[in-house]
Amino acid sequence: MKSITLALAGLITTVAALYPGDIVQYWNYKTLYTVNTTLSGPHSSYIGAFVHTAILAAAEEAERQPRSVQQLAVSYAAHDALHRHFYAQYQSIDSYLREIEDAVGDAANAQQSNTARRIGEAAAAKVAKARADDGMTTYVRYEFKPPAVGVYQPTPPGFPFPSAQNTRYAKPFGGIKSLPVWKGPPDVKSRDYEAYLKQVKEKGAKNNSTRTDDETEIGYYWMGSPVFYWNNFATQIIGDSTADNILESAQFYAKLNWAMFNAAIMGFTAKNKYDAWRPVTALHWEKPFLRSGRSYYTPDWEPLLPTPGHQEYLSGHSVFAASAAAIIRRQIGGDSFGKLVRVTIEPGAGPFPFMTRRFTSLSQMVKENGDSRVFVGAHFLFACEEGNAAGEKSAELVWKRGAKNYL
Template sequence: MKPSRSALLSLGSALVLSATVALPSAAQAAPAPVHADGGAVVREWYDITAQTVAAAGAPTQVTNSRTWAIGWIAAARAGREAPGGRDRAAFQDAAVASAVHDALVDLAPSRTAVLDAALAETLRRIPDGRAEERGLAAGARQAKLALADRRGDGLDPASVNAPFTVPAAAPGVWQPTPDGYAPAAQYGNRVAKPFLLDSPDQYRIGPPPALDSRRYRADLAEVRAYGAADSTVRTARQTETAAFWYGSSLTLYTEPLRVAVTRSQGSAAERAALVGLFHAALVDTQIATSDSKYAYTRWRPVTAIRTGAIAPDRTWTPLHQTPAHPDYPSGHNTYSGAAEVILDALAGPRTAPFALTSPTAPGVRRTYTSWEQLTRDNVDARIFSGIHTRSADEAGVTLGKAVGRHALSNAGALLAPLG
């Protein structure tokens, strides 16, 4: 089935790319000539990027998001250098493959042999000639410049997990949580260099509900009832939702973004721009999340329920182990909020049904038809897991959407070729 007509990449105040009709998945298909459709090379290198990150990625999610962003921003920039005319597609295909290859070799050197073989296979199917040669050179140049631009940006694992001095225990104040009582994670994100934000605190959200407020009491009562390991009110479907969305947001959103890219009818450069902008926005979202988290250092539900003033229960245990950073806002939900905004703008708010699986819920397949449905499930999942309050989840969505809109408004500067 051919994709529906989409694709307008306007680089100035916004970037728009839309598509609506399903294409068969390329994941199981044999390699086709790269010009059989405009997205073959993009899909190939999308999957190669996902495989590279899975095999040789960093232990910190934001570092892996950075890897995606650097390679695909370079690819979009290189593709934009293509001249007009019939050789434009060959130039862009070579540019995308070259840029992503070179970025991945630099950021995941243990995969060099695999990446070199993949590039040779892609180039074998691009017509030889000046367009291919110029595309290769453009990709290599833009990858080198993009890598240089991000050196020392504070998104390496050691910087991301910079030491945090835990404040003295007090009502509402974050403390390490059971079972492991691990030290705080992701504190260093809040001083990392964003891709597009002016500063990490540019969209810092307002404070969480006061401990004596009606909203706080409602939040705590909800997570106490629905998020307990031994909950008697949480349904089987709700338990499944919690498990499904418990894993890495980067992992869980890899397939939805691939769906959007596959169903687009844009050029290779336009599809690369979708991937690059998505991940740049999500890096910035994770930076902004840590800024707000550590500005407010709000305690997690398990600490509030076990030690707080409202019906303390020292035996209460959440369904899932609590991550080692403050409650407010929820990182999963800032991620989903930003992803929703980017995908709504670039792929349209609704799409033909697509199936999604999760490594934290083996055997479960869920079907979605809009990006907003992913956000809604994320909000509920963190409550059903017992690890976030609804206020933290909803604040996360608000923050993520703000960062996503900022990325869309500033896409032109991000994707303009360097050098």
């Protein structure tokens, strides 16, 4: 098989500048770089969706303009959208825009530059107005429930309050009016629960684990921000296929980030609705609770990596991955890449300075991503499997609606 190497930046290895091949990809990368220094989870996917909505609005308005005007218009829109959320990084964000202005140079005269600026600034302002009361600033106070079987409790080492309580109030992107509330996790006394518990106890333990070396590598490989990973995966997979059509590129990246944020709403709404305990809590529960009467009480059990600070079900990594993969799959017209894809990352922690995995399909990537959460001891497999299904549903809703009437 022919192979290609995909090199990702930030948490991932260096990426060459994508402009002038695809101006939307340029701003996608700059947005990821800006967000990756400060945010994670639903908030990082929200910024991506916001910025790409502004880019799409500008691309639509500038579609009949010369290419230089289109490039400048989406750049002014992206700049203003980023600036609204990251004012403290204004110098960097301004420099990104200056880079595009300098690159376009004489391709756009003064009148065209003014037209582009008017279009881009108006697009960002329109999106900001449409999202002014979208629920992302809603404060929700969380109270831990008394310890009980299956109920979320603060987890070591930081024992944090669960994050992203407000997502159930958040307005979806892409013109989607409402999202399904996902079904709950299996009951702890169900026939299958013991197998899930046994699996994560054995595969996700920091010490005395039955993980293979490959499974350990998978755990570390996928540990970073899924929003960052999957936007970069998307860019590398579609390559320069949309470079000559700014509007098509804008539509693709908007749908990609809409699907991920909407999936985050579904995932974190489920987390807060069902308030399900993490594996570390289940394995530290002293009294038997399983249908079989067996006890898996292991007071010294630790996960391979620290447990994230929010509830177990649904898996956030899984909803992000499956929603992104489903959009990419529809964009390229299939699940398989038709060739071996080698992706090298720098995870930023763990025993591996650089890691390379080899893939032939999106479904393989999604499965590895979900399995990784078991291998690091963060999730039961059912949270990943159902997270994958929820992410696929989010993408289906976005793709079916298309990039129309999205504000």
